Each structure stands twice: as C-alpha cells, then as structure tokens.
Amino acid sequence: MYHHYQKSLPYKLFTxxxxxxLTIIAVLCLLPLIHILAVSFSGSAAATANLVGLWPVDFTxxxxxxxxxxxxxxxxxxxxxxxxxxxxxxxMGVMLCAAYPLSKSDGAFRGRKLxxxxxVFTMLFHGGLVPTYMVVTKLGLTDTIWALIxxxxxxxxxxxLLVNFFRTSVPKSLEEAALMDGANHFTIFWKIxxxxxxxxxxxxxxxxxxxxxxSWFDGLIYMSDVKHYPLSTFLQTIIVQQDFTKMSVDAxxxxxxxxxxxxxxxxxxxxxxxxxxYPFVQKFFVKGIVLGAEKE
Amino acid sequence: MQSxxxxxxxxxxxxxxxxxxxxxxxxxxxxxxxxxxxVFIFQYIPMFGLVMAFQDYEPWLGFLHSPWVGLEHFKTMFxxxxxxxxxxxxxxxxxxxxxxxxxxxxxxxxxxxxxxxMKFKRTVQTIVYLPHFLSWVILGGIxxxxxxPEGGIVNRFLSIFGIQPxxxxxxxxxxxxxxxxxxxxxxxxxxxxxxxxxxxxxxxxLYEAAIVDGANRWQQTFYITLPSMLPIIIVVGTLSLGNIxxxxxxxxxxxxxxxxxxxxDIIDTYVYRVGLLNGDFSYATAVGxxxxxxxxxxxxxxxxxxxxxxNYKIF
Numbered sequence: 001m002y003h004h005y006q007k008s009l010p011y012k013l014f015t016x017x018x019x020x021x022l023t024i025i026a027v028l029c030l031l032p033l034i035h036i037l038a039v040s041f042s043g044s045a046a047a048t049a050n051l052v053g054l055w056p057v058d059f060t061x062x063x064x065x066x067x068x069x070x071x072x073x074x075x076x077x078x079x080x081x082x083x084x085x086x087x088x089x090x091x092m093g094v095m096l097c098a099a100y101p102l103s104k105s106d107g108a109f110r111g112r113k114l115x116x117x118x119x120v121f122t123m124l125f126h127g128g129l130v131p132t133y134m135v136v137t138k139l140g141l142t143d144t145i146w147a148l149i150x151x152x153x154x155x156x157x158x159x160x161l162l163v164n165f166f167r168t169s170v171p172k173s174l175e176e177a178a179l180m181d182g183a184n185h186f187t188i189f190w191k192i193x194x195x196x197x198x199x200x201x202x203x204x205x206x207x208x209x210x211x212x213x214x215s216w217f218d219g220l221i222y223m224s225d226v227k228h229y230p231l232s233t234f235l236q237t238i239i240v241q242q243d244f245t246k247m248s249v250d251a252x253x254x255x256x257x258x259x260x261x262x263x264x265x266x267x268x269x270x271x272x273x274x275x276x277x278y279p280f281v282q283k284f285f286v287k288g289i290v291l292g293a294e295k296e
Numbered sequence: 297m298q299s300x301x302x303x304x305x306x307x308x309x310x311x312x313x314x315x316x317x318x319x320x321x322x323x324x325x326x327x328x329x330x331x332x333x334x335v336f337i338f339q340y341i342p343m344f345g346l347v348m349a350f351q352d353y354e355p356w357l358g359f360l361h362s363p364w365v366g367l368e369h370f371k372t373m374f375x376x377x378x379x380x381x382x383x384x385x386x387x388x389x390x391x392x393x394x395x396x397x398x399x400x401x402x403x404x405x406x407x408x409x410x411x412x413x414m415k416f417k418r419t420v421q422t423i424v425y426l427p428h429f430l431s432w433v434i435l436g437g438i439x440x441x442x443x444x445p446e447g448g449i450v451n452r453f454l455s456i457f458g459i460q461p462x463x464x465x466x467x468x469x470x471x472x473x474x475x476x477x478x479x480x481x482x483x484x485x486x487x488x489x490x491x492x493x494x495x496x497x498x499x500x501x502l503y504e505a506a507i508v509d510g511a512n513r514w515q516q517t518f519y520i521t522l523p524s525m526l527p528i529i530i531v532v533g534t535l536s537l538g539n540i541x542x543x544x545x546x547x548x549x550x551x552x553x554x555x556x557x558x559x560x561d562i563i564d565t566y567v568y569r570v571g572l573l574n575g576d577f578s579y580a581t582a583v584g585x586x587x588x589x590x591x592x593x594x595x596x597x598x599x600x601x602x603x604x605x606x607n608y609k610i611f
Contacts, residue, residue, distance in 0.1 A: 008512070011512075011513055014410070014513075015410070018407055018410055018411065019411070019416070021407065022407060022408065022411065022416075022420050023420075025404075025420070025424065026419070026420045026423040026424060029423050029424055029426065029427065029481065030423055030426075032435075032438050032439070032442055033426075033438070035438075035442065035449055036437075036438050036441065039441070049447075050446075050447030050448075050452060053449065093330075094330045094331050094334060095331065097327040097328070097330060097331065098327065098328050098330070098331035098332075100324075100327055101324035101325070101327050101328050102328070104324065109321065109324050110321070111325075115328055115332075118332065118335065119331075119335060122335060122339040122340075123595075124592050124595050124596060125343070125588055125591075125592045126339070126342075126343075126588050126591075127339065127340075127341075127342025127343040127344075127345055127346055127588075128342065128346070128567070128581065128584030128585065128587070128588055129564070129567055129568060129571060129572070129580070129584055130345075130348070130567065130571040130572065130577050130580050130581045130584060131341075131342035131343070131344075131345030131346055131348065131581060131584075132338065132342040132345075133571075133572060134342075134345055134577070135337065135338065135341050135342050135345065136338075139337075150334060150337075150338065151338040153334050153338075154331045154334050154335050156335075159331070184320050184323060185320050185323040185324060185327070186323060186327075189327070210429055213431075214429075214430075214431035214433075215431075216431065216433050216546075217545075217546065217549070221572060232431055232433045232434075235433050235434070235437060236433045236436075236550065239433075239436075239437040239440070240433060240436050240437060240440065240550050260441070263437065263441070264441070266437075267434055267437045267438060270433070270434055271430055271434050274429045274430055275426075278426060278429055279422070281429065282422060282425060
C-alpha cells in the first residue's frame with residue numbers, strides 16, 4: 001500500500017523517527033535478557049567485579065556445570081516437568097468435558113445457564129488466600145503434587161474460550177445427523193467435537209502449560225520440603241529471597257549457589273523453555289486473544 | 297387457516313424433536329461433574345471459609361466453636377496505620393499501572409501501524425511481547441541483579457553521567473516507579489496486540505475518503521483511527537477497573553523488601569504476611585474479604601460499562 005501523504009517531507013521525517021524509536025524500544029526490551037545471558041557465560045571473577053556488559057567476559061560453561069551438578073536444581077526441574085505434563089492433561093480433560101455440555105443451546109440442555117453462572121461467578125468473587133490455603137491444607141494435599149494441580153485445574157476464563165469455540169466452530173448439522181443416527185453425547189464429543197477443535201485445544205493447552213511452568217507461589221506455601229519445590233519456587237527461594245535455610249547443603253554447594261554467574265545460569269535455564277516455545281506460543285496466543293475478543 | 301388439530305400435531309412433532317434432542321441429558325450432567333466438583337471444593341468452599349473474618353478463628357476450635365467477634369477485624373483494619381497505608385499503596389500503584397498500560401500500548405500500536413515493512417513490524421511485535429511469558433520470578437531475578445546498587449548494570453550506566461548509585465529496590469522514592477515501569481515492560485505487548493488487531497479491522501475506505509478530502513496523516517489519526525478505536529479502548533479500560541485492588545502480587549512479592557514496605561506493600565502481600573507467615577488467620581481473611589467485595593463490585597461495574605458503551609459481553 002502506498003499513499004500520497006507518504007511522499008510528504010514531514011511524513012518521511014516521521015518514518016525515520018518512528019523506525020529508530022521502535023528499534024530502540026525493542027532493543028531495550030531485550031537488553032536485560034542478553035545481559036543475564038552474558039553474565040551466565042562469564043567467569044565468576046569477572047561477573048563479581050561487575051565487568052560484564054552485553055558480552056561474556058572470560059567465556060566459560062562453569063556456571064552451567066555447577067547448575068546441572070546441583071541435585072536440588074535437577075529435582076525441582078523434574079517436579080516442574082511433572083507438574084506441567086500432569087497439570088495440563090488433567091486440566092484440559094476436565095475443561096473439555098465441561099465445555100461440551102455448556103456449548104449446547106439452552107433448549108437442548110436445561111440448566112446450562114445455571115451451570116455457566118456457577119463457573120463465571122468464580123471469576124467475579126474469590127474466597128481469598130487464607131481460606132483457600134486452609135482448604136488445601138485440610139484436604140491433606142500439602143507436600144503432594146495435587147496441591148499444585150487440582151486447585152487451578154478449572155480456569156473459568158479458559159473454559160469460556162473453549163465453550164465459545166465449540167459454539168462457533170462445530171457445524172450443528174453434523175451433530176444433528178449423528179444424533180439421528182443414534183450416537184450418544186460421549187461419541188459426538190469424542191468423534192466430532194474433539195477432532196474439529198484441535199487448534200483451540202492446542203491454544204488453551206499452551207496457556208495452561210505456560211501457567212504451570214511459571215507458577216511459584218503455590219509451591220512456596222503448600223510444600224514444606226524443598227525437595228517438592230517446582231523450579232520456579234526453587235529459584236524464587238534462592239535468587240529472590242536468597243533464603244538457603246531450607247536447603248540442607250554443604251558450604252561448598254552454598255558458595256556455588258550464591259555465585260552471580262550460577263544465579264544467572266539458573267535464571268536462563270528457567271527462561272529457556274519459554275524462549276523455545278515462544279515463537280509457536282505467540283502465534284497461538286494472538287489467536288487466543290482474538291478468540292476471546294470475538295465473543296458476542 | 298390452520299386447524300387446531302394441525303397446530304396440535306405440529307407442537308407434538310416439535311416436542312418429539314426436542315425430546316430426542318434432550319435424550320441422554322444425564323450424559324451432559326455427568327460430563328460436567330468433574331469440573332463442578334473441583335470448582336466447588338477449591339473455589340466455593342473457601343468462600344464459606346470467609347466466616348473466619350467475623351470470628352477469632354482458632355485452629356483447634358474450628359469454624360463452629362471459634363468465638364464470634366462481628367466486625368471487630370474490619371474496625372481494626374481501618375484503625376491500623378499499616379493497613380491504611382497498604383490500601384493507599386495498592387490504589388496508587390494499580391491506578392498508575394492502569395493508566396500506563398493503556399496509554400503506552402495505544403501509542404505503541406499507533407506507531408507500529410505506521411510501519412509498512414511487515415518483517416520489521418512482526419519482529420518488533422514479537423520482541424515486545426516476549427516478557428509477558430516470563431514469570432516474575434525470572435524477571436525479578438534479572439531486575440535484582442541489574443538494579444543492584446553494587447555494580448548493577450543500570451547503576452554502572454548511570455555512573456557514566458556521574459550519577460551516584462541508586463538503590464532502586466530499597467528506596468521509597470524509587471520503588472513505585474520501578475514497579476510501574478517494569479510492569480509496563482512486561483505487559484505492554486499484550487494490549488499492543490489487542491489494539492493492533494482493532495487497528496487493522498478499521499475499514500480502509502474511511503481512510504481513502506479522507507485522503508480524497510485532503511486529510512493528512514495526523515488528521516486521519518485524530519478523526520478516523522482514534523474514534524474507531526474508542527470501543528476497544530473502553531473495553532480494555534473498563535475491564536481493568538476490576539483490577540484496581542490488584543496491584544500485582546507476584547511482581548511486588550518478588551521485588552520488595554522491608555525497606556520499601558512504606559510505599560510498596562500492597563493488600564495481597566500484606567494478607568500473605570499477616571495471614572500465612574504470622575498466622576493471624578481471621579484478621580488476614582477480613583482484609584482479604586474487604587478486597588474481594590470491593591473488587592466484585594468493580595468487576596461487575598466494569599462489565600456493565602463495557603456492555604453499555606461498547607456492547608461487549610463475556611459469554
């Protein structure tokens with residue numbers, strides 16, 4: 001597209017200014033990540049002496065070796081992996097099953113409205129931190145992975161996205177033909193709804209995976225032992241709180257953990273899965289936002 | 297004219313059709329069951345737990361036998377200097393965030409919209425959206441390192457201009473600024489994409505007509521782009537109204553420390569410290585309930601306004 005106004009001098013000047021400004025903003029957004037990456041690949045002495053800018057000084061993989069060699073780190077990485085896989089599977093299973101009936105018309109499924117409000121109300125009002133904590137504790141879920149998986153398993157927001165997707169994308173004629181042939185709801189859900197909804201399922205699964213990978217607070221309050229910590233909680237404890245009391249480590253490991261380069265390496269490893277899936281996720285997320293915005 | 301029998305026959309046919317449609321409704325209820333149980337246990341039971349706010353809850357007495365104290369905890373909350381400060385901090389921080397997270401992405405989307413090199417546009421968009429996917433633990437870890445007064449890269453940069461090291465995360469004059477700026481850094485990509493989607497859906501014939509009338513790009517922006525964007529701006533704005541008491545628990549908890557409680561402590565972090573760390577369950581629940589109720593009113597108002605002025609519905 002080329003317009004007449006684009007030939008005017010002020011607009012040309014603006015264009016130069018605009019591209020420069022946007023480039024600067026984009027670079028500024030990335031600098032923190034590049035800096036932390038540079039620190040993680042630098043020699044410990046150089047990092048402590050604040051010599052590292054945006055390029056590693058005394059390049060070494062030392063920090064990564066120390067990180068990988070730390071069993072606490074590896075265990076929390078495994079916990080996170082387990083949490084993401086199990087959490088996403090359960091969450092998607094439960095939400096998809098619920099989205100199917102909720103996508104029916106009010107005539108075909110009496111009580112749909114009531115159920116819908118049951119879920120939507122939780123978006124409007126919360127019991128809050130302390131009562132939720134007490135429920136999870138009373139159920140004896142503390143120190144088990146279920147404390148991290150079950151409470152957030154049904155996200156009303158994601159559920160609504162799925163319902164809207166089912167409503168708009170599954171051809172009603174296909175469904176009615178199947179009903180005529182005597183198919184029951186389970187079959188229709190399994191054979192018609194799920195195959196058609198692969199894009200939506202992928203999108204919401206990615207939402208859920210990112211959520212589980214990034215969650216850290218529930219690990220902090222529900223896990224009393226550091227060996228149950230997911231990676232985010234582990235990092236929060238040693239990098240942000242700088243609290244090593246919960247870890248039964250010898251002086252040597254402690255010294256390693258508090259090194260600046262090791263912290264940087266751990267941060268980078270935790271960010272890595274997001275950086276890898278990001279290009280895919282981004283495409284889906286943009287769709288998801290549009291999915292969310294198009295509801296009428 | 298239709299005879300009565302015909303009408304009756306028709307309604308009967310409709311009934312049969314409906315009945316066939318409704319056959320197996322129990323399956324629909326059954327499919328909802330797991331989600332209902334999970335939501336009931338983890339969302340609704342805690343709501344009943346809110347009665348604690350009106351009791352002096354003691355774990356060994358339980359809800360049934362703990363003494364009732366009425367509105368005592370709410371009174372305490374408004375009398376405590378701490379609590380009042382915390383509510384004020386929450387309002388200040390969240391209001392600033394709402395304003396900047398609306399204004400910056402809007403400006404940014406408008407600038408990106410003037411870019412006609414698609415590759416450049418997409419690259420910038422991708423980079424700016426990236427921090428949204430990183431957790432505050434990761435970003436907090438990075439920021440603590442970068443903003444450190446002892447050789448953090450930001451202070452090293454400032455020292456070039458002869459500026460003394462600033463303890464950004466430990467200085468009450470700086471903490472809120474850091475919180476708002478870093479939040480915009482993390483989240484502005486999200487709203488930018490929402491706004492860009494709205495920008496691209498503006499009917500091009502409007503611009504063509506304006507060009508024929510001799511309007512320059514500024515005039516086009518003011519008389520076409522912004523008015524066309526108004527509905528989505530209203531939606532984003534009114535929906536963020538419900539967040540006015542959410543100043544960003546994850547972010548603050550990862551950035552603050554006792555030095556900046558005065559300006560940086562917010563309702564959620566306060567509830568966490570008082571309730572879970574100090575074990576004052578009832579008082580913390582009361583503060584939490586206060587927040588939930590006000591938020592509820594604001595969220596509902598926000599949805600209503602969004603519906604009234606922009607015809608937006610969530611479902």
